Amino acid sequence: MPTTHTDALSQRLADSGLRATPQRELVYNVLLGKRDHPTADEVYARVRAELPTISLATVYNCLETLVQCSLVRAVNFERGPTRYCPNLHPHAHFHDENTGETYDVDLPPTILADIKAILPSGYDAKSVEVIFRGQAHRTAEVAAGE
Amino acid sequence: MPTTHTDALSQRLADSGLRATPQRELVYNVLLGKRDHPTADEVYARVRAELPTISLATVYNCLETLVQCSLVRAVNFERGPTRYCPNLHPHAHFHDENTGETYDVDLPPTILADIKAILPSGYDAKSVEVIFRGQAHRTAEVAAGE
DNA sequence: GTGAGATTTAGAACTATTCCAAATAGAACT
DNA sequence: AGTTCTATTTGGAATAGTTCTAAATCTCAC
Numbered sequence: 001m002p003t004t005h006t007d008a009l010s011q012r013l014a015d016s017g018l019r020a021t022p023q024r025e026l027v028y029n030v031l032l033g034k035r036d037h038p039t040a041d042e043v044y045a046r047v048r049a050e051l052p053t054i055s056l057a058t059v060y061n062c063l064e065t066l067v068q069c070s071l072v073r074a075v076n077f078e079r080g081p082t083r084y085c086p087n088l089h090p091h092a093h094f095h096d097e098n099t100g101e102t103y104d105v106d107l108p109p110t111i112l113a114d115i116k117a118i119l120p121s122g123y124d125a126k127s128v129e130v131i132f133r134g135q136a137h138r139t140a141e142v143a144a145g146e
Numbered sequence: 147m148p149t150t151h152t153d154a155l156s157q158r159l160a161d162s163g164l165r166a167t168p169q170r171e172l173v174y175n176v177l178l179g180k181r182d183h184p185t186a187d188e189v190y191a192r193v194r195a196e197l198p199t200i201s202l203a204t205v206y207n208c209l210e211t212l213v214q215c216s217l218v219r220a221v222n223f224e225r226g227p228t229r230y231c232p233n234l235h236p237h238a239h240f241h242d243e244n245t246g247e248t249y250d251v252d253l254p255p256t257i258l259a260d261i262k263a264i265l266p267s268g269y270d271a272k273s274v275e276v277i278f279r280g281q282a283h284r285t286a287e288v289a290a291g292e
Numbered sequence: 293g294t295g296a297g298a299t300t301t302a303g304a305a306c307t308a309t310t311c312c313a314a315a316t317a318g319a320a321c322t
Numbered sequence: 323a324g325t326t327c328t329a330t331t332t333g334g335a336a337t338a339g340t341t342c343t344a345a346a347t348c349t350c351a352c
Contacts (some may be wrong), residue, residue, distance in 0.1 A: 130277075
């Protein structure tokens with residue numbers, strides 16, 4: 001895990017007047033380390049491997065903090081636990097109904113404008129979320145490119 | 147509430163080998179009567195005005211049944227209770243971050259194909275969900291047209 | 293080093309939902 | 323009309339996920 005990420009974290013936190021704690025760094029690194037949209041519980045399990053004394057409440061706190069700083073995106077489709085995804089470029093989510101897994105799909109810049117264009121006047125969208133549901137027949141090739 | 151809706155309900159239920167009960171009809175009519183994406187609790191409150199002996203568990207059962215029959219759509223953005231929306235033509239949801247209200251936005255037929263076109267090969271989407279977040283400055287005119 | 297404020301922690305509390313087992317209601321058949 | 327069989331409803335208990343709370347701990351600025 002390169003220091004650059006951790007530095008970006010400190011920076012963002014400082015911008016909001018918050019401190020870079022070991023817990024926050026670890027939670028963030030765990031999210032960066034395996035981008036499979038884990039739940040808070042899953043993050044908790046992964047973080048405890050390195051810092052066994054951390055509490056679940058702290059994991060929730062850290063995740064919330066990261067979301068506040070726009071370093072992480074909270075994702076909610078279907079009732080069930082919130083999932084977390086470290087925020088890079090704009091992307092949609094593809095939810096495989098067979099496996100339950102969620103994949104990121106890059107959004108070409110033009111499509112976002114196209115989608116926003118359907119809004120009638122009076123609606124001012126700050127963000128757009130796109131969720132696909134269906135089946136993914138992913139090749140090994142595709143998975144390797146992630 | 148015209149009989150046509152109730153008939154459509156009986157039909158759909160029968161197709162799935164289910165019965166058209168007073169509770170199911172009432173829950174469905176409540177959803178049709180006020181399309182403000184109510185939670186199960188809100189549906190419960192509205193239904194009880196007419197059938198005070200209904201139980202919350204039944205409301206959950208009925209909503210689940212209606213979702214199974216594709217007469218109603220369950221909507222989940224942000225952690226919090228599931229909301230229900232009687233399913234007409236394809237539409238996006240606009241979530242006003244100030245008021246917390248959710249509005250339906252019609253999706254022009256072409257945009258769905260455009261959005262699906264961004265999927266790499268190997269992804270087969272059965273449905274697409276679009277959620278906007280921002281502020282709605284709705285005029286009385288717009289609201290009247292619903 | 294001390295004080296002030298931020299952060300973490302464990303556990304209690306809360307909310308939304310599902311589960312369960314018993315009671316009820318219908319439809320089909322006699 | 324009565325019986326049977328199954329679907330449905332019901333209230334309450336149980337569960338899952340998250341938030342709250344108050345005390346302990348850390349860290350920075352002085």
